[in-house]
Amino acid sequence: MFFHIVLERNMQLHPRHFGRNLREHLVSKLMKDVEGTCSGRHGFVVAITGVDSIGKGLIRDGTGFVTFPVKYQCVVFRPFKGEILEAVVTMVNKMGFFAEAGPVQIFVSNHLIPDDMEFQSGDMPNYTTSDGSVKIQKDSEVRLKIIGTRVDATEIFCIGTIKDDFLGVINDPTAV
Amino acid sequence: MSGEEEENAAELKIGDEFLKAKCLMNCEVALILEHKYEQLQQTSEDPLNQISQVFEKSLQYVKRFSRYKNPDAVRQVREVLSRYQLAEFELCVLGNLCPETAEEAMAMVPSITTKGRFQDDYAIDKMLNDLSMIKKFE
Numbered sequence: 001m002f003f004h005i006v007l008e009r010n011m012q013l014h015p016r017h018f019g020r021n022l023r024e025h026l027v028s029k030l031m032k033d034v035e036g037t038c039s040g041r042h043g044f045v046v047a048i049t050g051v052d053s054i055g056k057g058l059i060r061d062g063t064g065f066v067t068f069p070v071k072y073q074c075v076v077f078r079p080f081k082g083e084i085l086e087a088v089v090t091m092v093n094k095m096g097f098f099a100e101a102g103p104v105q106i107f108v109s110n111h112l113i114p115d116d117m118e119f120q121s122g123d124m125p126n127y128t129t130s131d132g133s134v135k136i137q138k139d140s141e142v143r144l145k146i147i148g149t150r151v152d153a154t155e156i157f158c159i160g161t162i163k164d165d166f167l168g169v170i171n172d173p174t175a176v
Numbered sequence: 177m178s179g180e181e182e183e184n185a186a187e188l189k190i191g192d193e194f195l196k197a198k199c200l201m202n203c204e205v206a207l208i209l210e211h212k213y214e215q216l217q218q219t220s221e222d223p224l225n226q227i228s229q230v231f232e233k234s235l236q237y238v239k240r241f242s243r244y245k246n247p248d249a250v251r252q253v254r255e256v257l258s259r260y261q262l263a264e265f266e267l268c269v270l271g272n273l274c275p276e277t278a279e280e281a282m283a284m285v286p287s288i289t290t291k292g293r294f295q296d297d298y299a300i301d302k303m304l305n306d307l308s309m310i311k312k313f314e
Contacts, residue, residue: 035231046209080183080194081184084273088237
């Protein structure tokens with residue numbers, strides 16, 4: 001799920017940027033440093049939408065660098081266990097399939113794909129029901145439930161399932 | 177950490193910080209990111225270089241999965257859903273997935289039946305009906 005939250009960060013600025021454009025330098029450095037990063041606690045920082053306040057700077061002993069506490073608003077993407085969302089299938093193999101929901105990768109193991117769907121290899125590997133009516137392959141859109149997240153310092157990885165009511169393929173790219 | 181072990185969106189356990197934060201539906205994120213993308217294109221000579229992979233992937237994703245394209249419709253969805261005493265997170269899951277039946281809605285958002293907010297399935301159906309009307313007249 002996407003959230004709009006306020007975060008705080010201490011920004012270090014080199015003395016050469018001190019002057020009229022100090023604020024602009026600070027904001028552009030903030031965007032460069034923060035956008036696109038991922039933390040286990042807040043998820044992926046997608047975009048900064050505004051800067052609330054810039055606190056008083058503190059001069060570092062010995063270096064002349066100044067640290068400013070900056071409060072900013074941003075859009076983050078944070079997946080949760082138990083959350084249901086839609087995703088695009090990116091890769092299918094006999095172990096299961098990978099899907100992407102925005103910046104996050106989700107793996108659905110073949111144990112968590114309904115039992116009536118069989119793996120078919122070939123140049124377009126896919127999972128298909130015995131009557132051929134439902135097919136999961138690359139670029140399919142699926143609705144899945146996140147059952148586990150693995151969070152490390154710079155990445156979030158999810159395990160999902162489509163073995164539940166109202167989950168599974170929502171659109172088949174070959175059907176269009 | 178014990179707090180993280182208990183995380184479960186189905187029971188609305190997403191941590192205090194996120195529970196109080198403003199959730200965004202995919203269609204709202206699409207509006208924000210597209211606006212920001214346009215701004216970048218105007219102000220920077222090399223916009224592609226400025227955009228992170230996370231931004232690009234998110235933009236593609238929300239464009240693909242936005243139920244409502246028109247900004248007025250997006251505003252209406254939030255307005256309609258906010259009449260039903262939903263938590264931010266519940267509201268956004270409903271807005272993103274647009275379930276068609278009460279049964280589907282309860283499967284998508286199991287926490288919806290707690291706190292006695294909906295007397296019966298009809299009450300949920302009514303809300304879903306309101307939602308689909310916005311889509312129809314978009």
